[in-house]
Amino acid sequence: MKKELHIGIIGCGAVAQIIHLPILKRMAGIKIKAICDVDKRKILAIKEKYGIESAYTDLKKFFVENEFDAVMILTPTNTHKEIAEISAEYCKSLFIEKPVARTYKETEELRKFLEKKNVNVMVGFNMRFRPDAMLMKSLVEAKEFGEPYLVRVGWFRPRSSTQSWFVNKSYAGGGVIMDLAINIVDLAMWMLNYPDIYSVTAYNFYHTTKNVEDSSTAMIKTKTDQVINFEVSWVLSNENEFFYFNLFGKEGVGLLNPLRVFKQVGTSQMELMDHHRTTSANLYLKSYENELKHFFAAVNGLGKWVSTINEASARMRLIEAIYKSAQTNKEIKLST
Numbered sequence: 001m002k003k004e005l006h007i008g009i010i011g012c013g014a015v016a017q018i019i020h021l022p023i024l025k026r027m028a029g030i031k032i033k034a035i036c037d038v039d040k041r042k043i044l045a046i047k048e049k050y051g052i053e054s055a056y057t058d059l060k061k062f063f064v065e066n067e068f069d070a071v072m073i074l075t076p077t078n079t080h081k082e083i084a085e086i087s088a089e090y091c092k093s094l095f096i097e098k099p100v101a102r103t104y105k106e107t108e109e110l111r112k113f114l115e116k117k118n119v120n121v122m123v124g125f126n127m128r129f130r131p132d133a134m135l136m137k138s139l140v141e142a143k144e145f146g147e148p149y150l151v152r153v154g155w156f157r158p159r160s161s162t163q164s165w166f167v168n169k170s171y172a173g174g175g176v177i178m179d180l181a182i183n184i185v186d187l188a189m190w191m192l193n194y195p196d197i198y199s200v201t202a203y204n205f206y207h208t209t210k211n212v213e214d215s216s217t218a219m220i221k222t223k224t225d226q227v228i229n230f231e232v233s234w235v236l237s238n239e240n241e242f243f244y245f246n247l248f249g250k251e252g253v254g255l256l257n258p259l260r261v262f263k264q265v266g267t268s269q270m271e272l273m274d275h276h277r278t279t280s281a282n283l284y285l286k287s288y289e290n291e292l293k294h295f296f297a298a299v300n301g302l303g304k305w306v307s308t309i310n311e312a313s314a315r316m317r318l319i320e321a322i323y324k325s326a327q328t329n330k331e332i333k334l335s336t
């Protein structure tokens with residue numbers, strides 16, 4: 001039966017304040033029971049602003065003094081593993097912002113630990129919850145495009161955080177790949193129903209950064225002869241964000257945003273659907289809202305766990321191959 005869920009939030013920085021807290025606050029059936037952050041001034045201000053019962057700087061106290069149905073980990077990436085392992089002792093439903101950890105190895109260690117503790121995890125890959133992407137996915141499933149053979153996806157925007165940890169490999173795990181590419185590669189893999197990967201060829205660029213890449217492009221080949229091409233950059237953009245996702249199938253083509261659908265009829269293509277362009281801001285906000293609705297439905301036993309840590313770990317393996325290919329200037333083959 002559906003009940004009011006008591007939520008704990010760990011980490012009250014940019015993504016919590018801009019995205020999650022405002023959405024949670026207006027969601028029916030959700031109560032933010034307590035927040036925790038190492039920055040005392042910040043949590044006191046947020047506690048006041050959102051009318052939250054309790055705020056903590058001590059993680060242990062946060063757990064000992066509360067009972068949570070679910071906990072959201074929204075801290076810098078280097079802290080995810082340790083915080084998730086502590087959280088697992090007290091709560092069996094976790095949401096961890098992407099990237100789940102800095103490396104494939106760290107992700108696998110966490111995945112195995114949480115599996116042993118019987119903890120359910122959703123990782124915050126919000127792009128697959130964009131309304132236009134969800135509609136495109138249903139068309140892919142209905143075979144409207146025939147068998148997809150190529151995805152071209154690109155994302156150009158300023159980096160998602162201005163904090164210094166975000167451009168430090170030992171904290172963030174990497175640069176624009178960990179910020180943007182990981183999310184659109186997840187979107188492509190989800191859209192293609194998780195094909196096995198054959199190989200990766202990638203190039204990284206360091207135009208404005210030294211410690212992490214600020215631009216990257218790669219070709220990912222699957223064992224079923226599909227290709228995913230991506231390009232991402234924090235710097236190769238004008239002031240406007242630019243995102244595209246083009247899926248080519250043997251019988252049609254789907255484009256985002258706006259969602260446009262073309263079907264092959266004889267030798268020509270016929271346009272079947274032309275949705276009005278929705279602003280990126282709206283699609284983003286909606287993607288996070290949909291993501292959280294899925295999370296809470298799963299916590300409540302009313303829906304399936306999606307975007308799990310198993311899936312996130314598979315994405316991290318691919319990300320590791322992307323870095324390796326860029327470093328060695330070689331095609332990297334993934335074994336099964």
Ligand SMILES: NC(=O)c1ccc[n+]([C@@H]2O[C@H](COP(=O)([O-])OP(=O)(O)OC[C@H]3O[C@@H](n4cnc5c(N)ncnc54)[C@H](O)[C@@H]3O)[C@@H](O)[C@H]2O)c1
Nearest residue numbers: 011012013014015037038039074075077097098160161163
């Ligand atoms: N899905 C998305 O679109 C998206 C967008 C932005 C950020 N993110 C991810 O969200 C996470 C947070 O990013 P952000 O931009 O909000 O970072 P941020 O630096 O703005 O905020 C992090 C917060 O965590 C707090 N913190 C640090 N260490 C802590 C600890 N040990 N215990 C408790 N609190 C601690 C900091 O004081 C800060 O308030 C990162 O993993 C990032 O990659 C995801």
